[in-house]
Amino acid sequence: MMMYFISIILASILMIPLVLKTFSPYVWKDILYFKDLLWILVRFVSRRRRRPLFLVLDRFLEQTAAHPDKPFIVFGDESFTYAFTDKRSNKIAHAMQCQPGYKAGDTVALFMGNEPAFIFTWLALAKLGSPVALLNHNIRTKSLLHCFNCCKAKVMIAAAELKEAVEDVLPSLMERDVTVLLLTEHCDTPGIESFSDKVDKASDGLLPHSLRSHLTFKSPAVYIYTSGTTGLPKAAVVNQNRLLTALAVLSSNGVSASDVIYVNLPLYHTAGFIIGFIGAIETGSTIILKRKFSASQFWDDCRKHSVTVVQYIGEVMRYLCNTPKRDNDRDHKVRLAIGNGVRAEIWRDFLNRFGNIEVREFYASTEGNVGFVNYAGKIGAIGRVNCFHKKLFPYTLIKYDTELDEPIRDANGLCVEAPKGETGLLVSKITDIAPFVGYAQNEEQTEKKRLRNVLKKGDLYFNSGDLMRIDHDNFIYFQDRVGDTFRWKGENVATTEVSDILTISDNLKEANVYGVQVHGHEGRIGMAAVTVKEGVQFDGSAIYTHVISYLPSYARPRFIRIQNSVELTGTFKQMKVKLVDEGFDPGRIQDPLYILNDYDKSYVPLTAQVFSSITSGNLKL
Incomplete structure (x- = not known):
């Protein structure tokens, strides 16, 4: 009888994995995720307790000491070891100390694209205890000055190829006594100093720790620019x-x-800088750095350098899937792709074509205080929610009125939680563990991201601006952005910024900017419903020249719709929902429509034939 009961017990124990897999198919992945999360917390707390302060730079120095001769950065045919990177950053730091107008700890703006000098320079400034503003190398004139000024930088370090862009704003920089350094051997522009020659002559000796002894955990490390709901970046x-x-x-x-x-994503953005560069410092990995993304070179690069981990945004996967098929599409060593913003159908196409690659889709924002990881690999989801995660980072989805562009509140003035399965606005409680630091020199926009009286009077939440949905299996899905931001070519575009730039032209009176979907493309492309100033004819060439001068390519409205007046809501907000729904189809819209044409350097009439070419994919946007 005893043997019978033992057999029953053993059989029951052996059945547990099968039962769990049947009724809770993700339980083992949940357990592994909890283990990883616990390990992250333990490691983070132990580092927080170290004295003197243990910062990202210290982790880099640890990795350099552990394997000095290992390649850290590979750029084209050049390879730079951890030790070389360390010494080169020392030379830059020593050269910086000799620059008039700069002292250790001053904020410095980096204005350069993806190149090893970007990484060398950031590490140098970290050794000097200086916060670094990562300027988007596509911005120009007004936007460039704004981004530089709002972080109160004392110095700008620019790549040689950006000399003209710097010269455009040089008078304003000189008025502010800004030190401008160009990564070149010689510069004959008054007000701009060559810097590479000075770096080459500088010492590569160690920098004293005392240069960064003023830092605390609350000290700014980097400023990363993001286009929010309104205004300039x-x-x-x-x-x-x-x-x-x-x-x-x-x-x-x-x-x-x-x-x-x-x-291959920009180092001035969170994905390239934090996940690519900073992440590699933690793991001691080798970075294959690409100046910019190239769909045609992507897999050849991966094969050449035996790449095992790639980064993506939704557009990257779509571009890769749109390249001509090759017999060697699966001939690579890539095992993991980390990123966000990929649609479910593109995700499936990517796996079917390029092989069994683990896709780790995640959700996070530069300034946000909550994130999700799809550790279970459910196609289409941005993450999986669980009680442990919610305990550490309290969040919820609340009902949102997209017409009024505001949360729905009950009779007590509190927000209404969205039921499981329904779309709601993601908000996350601001706590000591999940703080919201906000934006430099912009308390107004910082306050706009704070949402009060959410679930009870007096509470305070971060407004993500993103609509989400949680299904009955606890997977969370991104639905859309709210307010006045859309995403195109992997970049956030603030509609108010674009609107402001359009209306300072001599041609346009009002501009309502929004993003519209294009078949086969990720995100939304820019469109503007505008009114023309009285007594003035719409001048496509003049508007083209204007937007080219002020806006980076991804933010330029591709379509313009001429209206007699801009429609407003009852609270005098510009109406966008109907305009977004109508898109840019000349068959549905009676108003005159124009499309940006780079060949003619003008906005030209959008015909039914051109519309057909866009929707069929024959005309690339």
Whole structure:
């Protein structure tokens, strides 16, 4: 009888995995995720307790000491070891100390694209205890000056190829006594100093720790620019504590020192800088750095350098899937793709074509205080929600009125939680563990991201501006952005910024800017419903010249719709929902429609034939 009961017990124990897999198919992945999350917390807390302060730079120095001769950055045919990177950054730091107008700890703006000098310079400034503003190298004139000024930088370090862009704003920089350094051997422009020659002559000796002894965990580490709901780009403050937290991003996704990471996304953005560069510092991996994304070169690069981990945004996967098929599409060593913004159908196409690659889709924002990881691999989801995560980072989805562009509140003035399965606005409670630092020199926009009296009187939440849906299996899905921001070519575009620039032209009186969907494309492309000033004819060439001068390519409205008046809501907000729904189809719209044409350098009439070419994919946008 005893043997019978023992057999029953053993059989029951053996049945547990099968039962769990049948009724809770993700339980083992949940357990592994909890283990990873716990390990991240333990490691983070232990680092926080170290004295003197342990910062991202210290992790880089640890990796350099552990394997000095290992390649850290590969750029084209050049390879730079951890030791070389360390010494080169020392030379830059020593050269910086000799620059008049700069002292250790001053904020410095980097204005350059993806190149090893970007990484060398950031590490140098970290050794000097200087916060670094990462300027988008596509911005010009008004936007460039705004981004530089709002972080109160004392110095600008620019790539040689951006000399003309710097010269455009040089008078304003000189008025502010800004030190402008160009990464070149010689510069004959008054007010701009060559810097590469000075770096080459500088010492590569160690920098004393005392240069950064003033830092605390609340000190700004980097400023990363993000276009929010209104206005010009905002400088999201990433402090030393947040950067230390970010160290764990890659290692928590199973990346190790043996991995080779392909970084082709901009280093001035969160994805390239934090996940690519900072993540590789944590794991001690090798970075294959690309100046910019190229769909035609992507897999050849991966094969050449034995890449094992790649980064993506939704557009990257779509571009790769749209390239001509090759017999060697699956001939590579890539095992992991980390990123966000990929549609479910593109995700499936990517796996079917390029092989069994683990896709780690995640959700996060530069300034936000909550994130999700799709560790279970459910196609289409941005993450999986669970009680443990919600305890650490309290969040909820609340009902949102897209017409009024505001949360729905009950009779007590509190927000209404969206039921499971329904779309709601993601908001996350602001706590000591999940703080919201905000934007540099922009309290107004910082306050707009704070949402009060959400679930009870007096509480305070971060408004993500993103609509989400949680299904009955606890997977969370991104639905759309709210307000006045859309995303195109992997970049956030603030509609108010574009509207402001359109209306300072001599041609247009009002402009209502919004994003419209294009078949086969990720995100939304820019469109503007405008009114023309009295007594003036619409001048497509003049408007083209204007937007080219002020806006980067991804933010330029591709379509313009001429209206007699801009429609407003009852609260005098510009109406966008109907305009977004109508899109740019000349068959549905009676108003005159124009399309940006780079060949003619003008906005030209949008005909039914051109519309057909766009929707069929024959005309690329």
